[in-house]
Amino acid sequence: MTTTTTVALTGITKRYRGTTALEAVDLSFKPGVTGLLGPNGAGKTTLLRIVATVLAPDSGSVRLLGRSPATPEALADVRRRLGYLPQEMGFPRGFTGFGFVDYMAVLKEWTARAPRHDEVRRVLDLVDLGDVSTKRVRALSGGQRRRVALAQAMLGDPDLMLLDEPTTGVDPEQRVSLRQVLSRAGEHSTVLLSTHQTEDVAALCDRVVVLDQGHVRFDGAVVDLVATAAGRVWLADAPDPGARASWRTGTGKHRNVGLAAPPGAEPTVPTLEDAYLLLLGDRALTTEAAA
């Protein structure tokens, strides 16, 4: 695997009518799967849109795949090598799954028909949609539509894959299947995965970046983030008023996440979600409740 930096963001700031989405963010990414976590409005989608070249930052510099996408030629060159799954993606009326991905393949300069169709079939098979590819997209379930959208992002096995909540609406079996696909992609590509699903990040990502109010709050290995919650998660028969978050689990015990376990508490192994809750505190809890 190459260790070349594929995405280099320096001092990226983006504001929307007075609201700061990103504030002087410095990040760089190499091949592998990186999870982007953060509450709603943290700046994850803005970050992905900037890297996807569909949104220009107000200030700061962006280098993608070794180039600055400043000229039309460089921009096209970068876009040839990236796949992007936006957070919200609708589909034009009348398209089948195959037809839509085929259309996107043409836009991605797969000009020869036979290899293009082979590639479209390949990516649809990757997301387990080979058997329903001739169905109209509007007749597919929400999870299937999301997979059609994901398939177009995987066309040509891009060097840079930007996936904004790829598993939304996808059933557990399919999520596991998609994790396998994305983890294989991460062996040679840079995959940035924005999600609210901490279990996807824990299962898939080598690295996690936590954004909050436009700032990077954590950037490191998933295990390192999880380690920050060691000794701060415990089980008890009742909710602990001192805990930052507490909920009754299926075993009848209450899982408490707080700054420190009280004496005599039954500590348990923390998860990424626990660490995330502790890192972001009340803001994360508000977002979790809203979600």
Add this chain to the structure above:
Amino acid sequence: MTTLADGAAPPTRMATLRPIAGLEARRYARHPLFLIGVAFLVIGSFTGGTAATGAPANPEQQVATILPAFFLGLLGVFVGHQLARSMAASTEAVEASPADGVIRTGALCLACLVPGAVALGWTACMSLVMALKAVPVSAAISSPDRGAMIAASVVYAVGGPLFGVLVGRWTRFPGAALVAALVLVAWTFLGTFGLLMPASRLGTLIHLNAPFTSWVSSDGPNAPLWLAGGSPWWYLSYIAALCGLAATAAMFHEAVGARRSRLSRVLAVLGVLAVASLLLAAAPDPTRLTL
């Protein structure tokens, strides 16, 4: 790995444009409104054609231009608009592709040749039928002028959809296509005021500024028909320039940098051509010839 084969040169703009235009042309050809328009055109050619051939005083070119103008051109405003807006739900994914907005809009404009091809075929069939039936034609209209009048039907069929694409690129509000169609109709009616005026160059100018025109009129229900003044060939050049303006203005919306400057110059040239063509169309002797 990338979307292109390793070491392969990126395709030229033309090489990218061709398959996108092909896809858009197929989408156009399958659009329900277009198919309805074609069906009505065929039905209308039997009813209207019979009327024309049965009444020698009613020149055949009237039917030959009104039907494609209405069923392919006016309905085409809606088709062109819908095609231009259809990918709006997938905008971000589309924008992240190397095929930029100018190429995609150019492909849409090329797809508008589909109704033009139908109008051309239909006009050829009608001309053949009339020739075989030896339908009498007025000696007041020269053969070249008759050719220009009939050829205008192809331009009408292309112009409506191009106008729809233009409106689709520049506006987002629902009902924009309806407003655009009403504007075309109103503009056409405006032109008829020129026919109500006494024969003059100003009257001819007002008459011929409309995007659709009727060359034959009369002073009352039972009054003899007369042929309006003006040059059909320069009028053809005028409406063709309007088509070029619509296509270029639609592409201009997506253009940036040097391409925007180039398209500005093309717009200026086409604007001058349109004005010059209109003035030349109204320049000949405005005397009306009784048919």
